Amino acid sequence: MQSAFRRPGFVCADHVLEVPLDHADPAGSTIEIYAREVVAPGREDDDLPWLLFLQGGPGHQATRPGADPGAWLARALQEYRVLLLDQRGTGRSTPANRQTLPQDPAEAAAYLRHFRADSIVRDAELLRQRLIGDRPWSVLGQSYGGFCAVTYLSLAPEGLREAFITGGLPSLTAGADEVYRAAYPRVLAANERYFERYPGDQDVVRRIVDHLGEHDVRLPDGERLTARRFQTLGLGLGSSVQFDNLHYLLEEAFIGRGQLSDTFLHKVHASVSYAPRPIYALLHEAIYCQGTASRWSAQRVLDEFPQFALDGDGPVRFVGEMIYPWFFEEDPALRPLRECADLLASYEEWPGLYDVGRLAANTVPAAAAVYHDDMYVDRDHSLQTADAIAGLRTWVTNEYAHNGLSADARVLDRLIAMVRGQV
Structure with a gap:
């Protein structure tokens, strides 16, 4: 692997992919998506399973190794090759802000209508195919990243080996x-x-x-x-x-x-x-x-x-x-x-983000941490959604706040164990 940089604990490489702005119009205008590959030193050439990390947000760049608090990353690197995706419009992906968006408000709004979870998932699928072909990978979704993970289970479950969600089970129907x-x-x-x-x-x-x-x-x-x-x-x-x-x-x-x-x-x-x-x-x-x-x-x-x-x-x-x-x-x-x-x-024509029927027939091993006192994501909404996703195992806890994943590596450790039937 050609590394962009090395530091104690991490070997990192850059990946940039051109993707359609509108995935329904693959021949139309394009944007760039950036993702950082992270692997433990000495394991650069190992055939490791991949773990895609989807950050909270919307509109937040992915974790920066060593700069952001991320207790989960060291745990993940014990067995995964991790991909930190700057979701479209954020970080080193083609930016979307007052300096780059079309000056015409209607054009800018039309552009931004392609920046929700459905487009993020389709970007991820193109990245997966570029990096590992037909092999599925794992996904870890924190907060809004969990919303995206549920959309992933709805739109492209064939791309997923397993799914971990922390503080991010959305209501499937609530406005x-x-x-x-x-x-x-x-x-x-x-x-x-x-x-x-x-x-x-x-x-x-x-x-x-x-x-x-x-x-x-x-x-x-x-x-x-x-x-x-x-x-x-x-x-x-x-x-x-x-x-x-x-x-x-x-x-x-x-x-x-x-x-x-x-x-x-x-x-x-x-x-x-x-x-x-x-x-x-x-x-x-x-x-x-x-x-x-x-x-x-x-x-x-x-x-x-x-x-x-x-x-x-x-x-x-x-x-x-x-x-x-x-x-x-x-x-x-x-x-x-x-x-x-x-x-x-x-705008009233926002498309659906979740496929209730497909989720009810889900076969992807999945586990979710639901934080009992979460200020950002409603516990009752999360538990209703958990009941609607076949095979999803749920861990309800008041030991952690919404940032439990970054605060304590044991959160990811438990979710991995749940997916594997060890707890």
Whole structure:
């Protein structure tokens, strides 16, 4: 194997493949897909089974070996040749952002309609055929990557040897409104856990919201930090790492006479800017749409939960994994894409992502970790889907948060054992 680089624990190689933008039109325009092959040192020439890793998202690049926390990778390399796919539009694949998308909003929206799980799976199949021909490979899907894995089981199960899913069993039928009606109470529960651990932060958060309402506070990019943008820092409350990092961020909020510190503002900017992940903002609601439009579901459903209101002097509660239309007014990386985002939110012809009949007849060995208190993926939706996939073994646990796969190698270890009938 020709290596792109070596470092302790990893030997890596690059793979780039030209694929159709629209797999229904293979003779049409194309984009590039990038994937990084990773193997344990000394095993470069071994005939190892392949494991495709599908990252969470949508719109997040794949794990970077040695740079991202990924306890699972060392476990996987004990017996697999791992392929880290930058899903279309992310990382080193042909980028999709304000700098590269068509300037015409309608053209940009039409382009992005090909960036959901169905297209990602078809990209993966072309990669598989290029790398190992007719041999099937294994897939590991984390979070949204698990959604993609279920789509894989629906569209191309012949390409799979086995499937592992962590925190990513989607509802097969729920639309965006149902997803967010279930999500907001879980976010409130995560807030309660947070403020129970850090009760003093309630006053700090209220003070910051009041300060932002009374002062024109600017982020490092010159944009104003509004109270509602600050409120989106709850996105990380479902991760065991980010849960505590929020507290350490708030510790550094004020400096001097009621002034927000530069340290705080720089870290907030890194959290609230969608410059590294515009697809996340553009398509997050669309991943739940099958024959329906989202019509800015998270914003509409928010009105049903007054606990998140910022006015008055009551307790402030952070919002979670929700995208709101005003993001495209306040974030410079998203502002040029506002009309495109509106078109995507109103689009009704999204094709189906799951084949219920095929899943009911599934023969691919599969196992899924369902995190009991997962803030991002509804437990009940996941268990309904587990019941609908023949042969899928499910492990329900409250030992881990949504990031259990990256936090502890035992998560993947258990799933492998489940698929093999060892536990």
